[in-house]
Amino acid sequence: MAVINNVEKVAVILRNQGVISPEQLQEIRRLMEPPPTRHRRRAVHELRKARKEEKYAPDVISAMKLFSIAGKPVDEELIISVVAKEYGIPFRKVDPLDMDAKVVSETLPKPFALKHHVLPVALLGRELTVATPEPEDAAVVQQIVVATGYRVNHVLSARSEIDKTLKQFFGFQTSVAMAEKEVTGQQAGLANLEQLSKLKSEDEISSSDLHIQNAVDLLLHYALTNRASDIHLEPKREHTVVRMRIDGALVETQKIPRVVHGAIISRIKILARMDISEKRRPQDGRIKVQREGKESEMRVSVLPVAFGEKAVIRIFDAEMALKSLEVLGFFPEELETYKRFLAKPNGIILVTGQTGSGKTSTLYSSLKHLYTPETNIVTIEDPIEMVVPEFNQVAVNPAIDLTFASALRSILRQDPDIIMVGEIRDRETAENAVQAALTGHLVLSTLHTNDTASSLTRLYDIGIEPYQIRSTLIGLVSQRLVRVICEHCKTDVVVAPEELKAAGIANSKPLTLKKGAGCDKCRFTGYYGRTGVHEVMDITENLRNMIDGETPDTAIRQAARKAGMRILQENAVRKMLAGVTTLDEVLRLFSL
Ligand SMILES: [Zn+2]
Structure with a gap:
């Protein structure tokens, strides 16, 4: 019987390696005892069956949801890595993105690979690395050596990962190969290729x-x-x-x-x-x-x-896309200010940033935050990014003259409470948005600008009068996305003062920051996921008075900072100091 299908043996290995306690070993053993039966003959039968029955031990044990002595869940990955350690075989986490499709799907015959759960993971020169979940796989390895002529390097991986990857690659490669054959095969069979390509x-x-x-x-x-x-x-x-x-x-x-x-x-x-x-x-x-x-x-x-x-x-x-506002990456103070914007019954809230800065996600999350069965939320989008049943969504269609501006006009007759306009790009849309805000609606929209203050200039450029902005604008949010350091390989990195200077930090001593060392969970990039960095400008009375079409952006920005606004770069640096992101990400953001 394969080691990995022998629950008793695997449980003993877990105990040997100090992963589980003696009590947990007993617990696993009790689970494996055949159920008590009244008739001896039946008991013997059950016992034989239980002995013969090959169960994949990691499935049986992980189903018990045990925790290791070190406090980790005893799951398939942990079990296989411990078995690998016991046998002195390297453990390898399967990363489909790291695989060469040709090696996976063309080195071994599909039935063989699937039957023995063998995943060819790499081919370097004449050396083939194969992953299996079984440590005593000498016979299978020997068969591979004979069949391929390669030297074989055996590593252990979780069976579920191996099977999933095999299916993905064989599935895709086979489908493509079959289709290829269908196309080329038919062409090769005919004398006149030209004619065929016209026929079919x-x-x-x-x-x-x-x-x-x-x-x-x-x-x-x-x-x-x-x-x-x-x-x-x-x-x-x-x-x-x-x-x-x-x-x-x-x-x-x-x-x-x-x-x-x-x-x-x-x-x-x-x-x-x-x-x-x-x-x-x-x-x-x-x-x-x-x-x-x-x-x-x-x-x-x-x-x-x-x-x-x-x-x-x-x-x-x-x-x-429908994340709650709390997980978008706002700092608590900024989130509070932003929620205050959303609580206003009417006016305009603008989210600004470049393409791919997550503006639309913020708008969707905001609308979700505002949604109640009593509110009528209408969106005008180009195109609709995601269909949300709670919203009434209209797609802009220039071919039939349905523009942001014209859609907005029609929508105002539909008794909306909250309106989301995908983007303000022209004067007509901007004026309709102002009209909507003045007639008691909350309007959320985006602008394609770099920071909050420059959005005012952009609105002037579009052709909006300062008084129209003064009477409707509630606040502005500018945002970017930074990559988040992978939690699984986060380590310390000491950064010299000269390097910190580039991020605007004047420190005479080196600082210890965080970075991802790179691991299989993050595909050795050191990052996992992204988060938002925000700059939230509250249009206070003081700022409102400065929106006169003449006060430069820089002065308004300065006044806002004096009133407590943190600019994008400051918040990016705060994220870096908090160990969420890296210096590289902050510098990348500064260079934009
Ligand atoms: Zn990592």
């Missing part, structure tokens, strides 16, 4: 081909499991590169053969309800994906480039 276009294959459907499903699923915010499909001369954005950085995840690119793009276009025959113009659409009972919105944009159509899929995780 790639589109025809794509819309009905099961392999292509599977490949696209797997790709979307893969992105969701790996917390990606964007998927890029980029056609190149040789093949299509798939890259995903995770915590703000793009990572190459897959390569797709050139020949199936068109079919994959067509499938995505069908899902996003685009016109698949249109290949020369950019198109936009959206896809709804159900996964584990949760719904995710994906916004798709297709753009023709040199080697075909490039697709970018933006993923909006419903739970991510």
Whole structure:
């Protein structure tokens, strides 16, 4: 019997390695005893069955939800790592993003890999590293040596991770390979390729081909499991590169053969309800994906480039976008001020920042904060980023003359309480927003500016009169996103005074700050997730009087700081000193 399927043996290893207590070992043993039976014959039968029955020990033990002596949950990962230690075999956490699709799916036959839970994780020269959950896998390793001719380096990994990764890669690679064969195979069989391509276009294959459907499903699923915010499909001369954005950085995840690119793009276009025959113009659409009972919105944009159509899929995780205000990264004082803005019955609140600074998330969270069954919340968006049942959402559509301005006019006749305008870009929209605020509505919107004070100049530039701003503006929030240090590999780093100076910190002595050393949980980036950095400007009486169209931004900013406003950079530095983010992230933010 494999060691890993022997609950008794694994439990003893856990005890040997000092992970569990003698009492916990007894508890596991009691669980494994066959249930008491009245008839001896039956008891013997049960006993034999229990002995023969191979149960994956980590599943049995982790189901007991024990805690180790060190206070860690005794889960599959811990169990496998302890078994690895006992046998002196390296433990390796499986990171799908770190895998080479070719190595995973082409080194070993699929049935063999799945049957023995063998994941080929790396191939360096003639040395193949394989992960299995079983320490005594000599026979399997020998079979791999014979079958591949490589030297084999054995590591241990959690079986659930191995199986998941095998399925993902075999699924995707097989689907793509089958589709490729279907396209090329048919072409090769005919003498006149030209004629064939006219008879049967790639589109025809794509819309009905099961392999292509599977490949696209797997790709979307893969992105969701790996917390990606964007998927890029980029056609190149040789093949299509798939890259995903995770915590703000793009990572190459897959390569797709050139020949199936068109079919994959067509499938995505069908899902996003685009016109698949249109290949020369950019198109936009959206896809709804159900996964584990949760719904995710994906916004798709297709753009023709040199080697075909490039697709970018933006993923909006419903739970991510509808976070409560408390977890957006506001400091308590700033959150309190911002909540005070939201509590006003009418007026305008502006959230400013660059593209990708999380403005829309802040607006959604604000509306969620304001929602009650008695309020009518209407949004005008370009396009609707995420469908929220509690809101009445209108999408701007210039083709039928439905603009921010015209939609806002119509909405005012629909008795709204709170209005969210996606972005104020022109005078008409700005004036309608002012009108709405003056007639008793709370209006939330965004501006594409760098900080709070410069937003006033931007409004003047659009053509809004200072008195209109004075009579409606409640407050401004400017924001950016910084990467958060990975909790699993956070360590100290001593920073010299010269380096601190770049972040505006005058310190004569070095400071001990935090950074991520890099671990498998954060894919060795040292970061996990992102958080907001904010600058909140409360339009007090004093500031209101300064909005005269003549007082420069810098003076207003200074007055606001005097009244207690912390600017973006100050708050970024506070996050760094609190060990949330790194000096690098702060400097990156300063350079923007
Ligand atoms: Zn880490």
